[in-house]
Amino acid sequence: xxxxxxxxxxxxxxxxxxxxxxxxxxxxxxxxxxxxxxxxxxxxxxxxxxxxxxxxxxxxxxxxxxxxxxxxxxxxxxxxxxxxxxxxxxxxxxxxxxxxxxxxxxxx
Numbered sequence: 702x703x704x705x706x707x708x709x710x711x712x713x714x715x716x717x718x719x720x721x722x723x724x725x726x727x728x729x730x731x732x733x734x735x736x737x738x739x740x741x742x743x744x745x746x747x748x749x750x751x752x753x754x755x756x757x758x759x760x761x762x763x764x765x766x767x768x769x770x771x772x773x774x775x776x777x778x779x780x781x782x783x784x785x786x787x788x789x790x791x792x793x794x795x796x797x798x799x800x801x802x803x804x805x806x807x808x809x
Contacts, residue, residue, distance in 0.1 A: 709737050710746050711765045715779060716786045717750040718758040722800045727790040734786060759807070766808060776808050 706714070713734050720730040735743050753761065770776045783804055787797040 706746075706765070708769055710742060711769060712779065712782050713737050713743060713746045714750050714758075715762050715765075716782055717747060718762065719783045719797075719800065719804075720786045720789075723794055723796050729791075730786050730789040733789045763807070770808055779808065780804060 716730075716734045716737075717726065720726040720734065737743075738746065750758065770779060780801070783801060787793050787801065
């Protein structure tokens with residue numbers, strides 16, 4: 702994976718993955734993520750996301766951990782982005798809560 706994304710691009714990718722955890726990306730979730738980037742950048746990141754398997758998404762997030770989450774503040778920033786997308790549709794489901802727990806453990 703090429704590690705030349707900005708934080709906003711990486712965050713959009715990670716948030717798309719988080720939003721897809723419950724099998725669909727709701728319109729509210731996508732609107733929230735889309736606001737982070739200009740339309741062209743968003744479409745590029747979304748195309749990369751859509752071409753990745755779950756394992757590839759997780760590996761990409763872990764690869765970028767070395768770039769953007771080298772300290773607790775960086776880790777909390779991404780976890781906050783995940784929480785924001787989980788709250789976007791006003792339903793924080795059991796699966797989303799469990800994924801948040803897994804993300805916290807994964808990003809240590």
